[in-house]
Amino acid sequence: MTTNGDVLIRVENLQKAFGDFHALNGITEEIHKGEVVVIIGPSGSGKSTFLRSLNLLEVPTGGHIYFEGVDITDAKVDIDKHRQKMGMVFQHFNLLWSRTVKENIAFSMQIAGVPKAQIQARVAELVELVGLKGRENAYPSQLSGGQKQRVGIARALANHPDVLLCDEATSALDPQTTDQILDLLLDINRRFNLTIVLITHEMHVVRKICDRVAVMENGKVVEEGDVLSVFTHPQQPITRQFVRQVSQYAEEET
Ligand code: ADP
Ligand code: MG
Secondary structure, rough: OOOOOOEEEEEEEEEEOOOEEEEEEEEEEEEEEEEOOOOEOOOOOOOOHHHHHHOOOOOOOEEEEEEOOOOOOOOOHHHHHHHHHHEEEEEOOOOOOOOOOHHHHHHHHHHOOOOOOHHHHHHHHHHOOOOOOOOOOOOOOHOHHHHHHHHHHHHHHHHOOOEEEEEEEOOOOHHHHHHHHHHHHHHHHHHHHEEEEOOOOOOOHHOOOOEEEEEEEOOOEEEEEEEEHHHHOOOOHHHHHHHHHEEEEEEEEO
């Protein structure tokens, strides 16, 4: 989806060190309302650390993160309030195994103190949205991978977030299920103008989401732009490697 120009998240010279090791080496980025940003890069390049920094699951060791204009790296800010506006979707779903679909989706609303009737209505709405009608009372162990991720997405949407942060959300799924989950995410993006930041190492995912891409290497964004121009004119060796991967994949597919 195209952006309407409003900045949702602005990251300024973001740094994260784990002891002597610098996982993020000064990232400056703007994420606009309604866009889908895909972050790619080799394993260990800092993608997850970057994403987890956006809602302060990793506390940055330098720089600033402005969420809707508020510097959330400022210690005086109530981070829990802002975190509710950032839904997270994980590679391995992170569901509560002893709770049903319904209960998993309801959980974060219960924590947030949402009234019971309101929770029930929202759960029903979300179950419908992610295509899990009829499976409300199933336990995660009774669901396929794709269905588990649908629960993960519904749960992430529960508190009406402004952004979905997806860390390898399709990496544990087969290609066909990956497609279905990406279709769901794109549908949610278009219907609600919901911003999505999505990490992947799969070129298949990048090709499907034709929006903006940022390429990370060694804790930095080394190249970015709209998917088409980045992949037709890759500037960095690391990006060229990914492009080669894409064309190989395309050949295998046809
Ligand atoms: P990616 O998601 O791109 O694979 P990560 O952000 O997970 O990369 O990790 C980037 C680098 O930071 C890796 O070298 C990783 O080992 C290191 N790292 C990540 N988390 C920690 C941690 N909690 N402690 C020490 N090093 C970490
Ligand atoms: Mg990662």
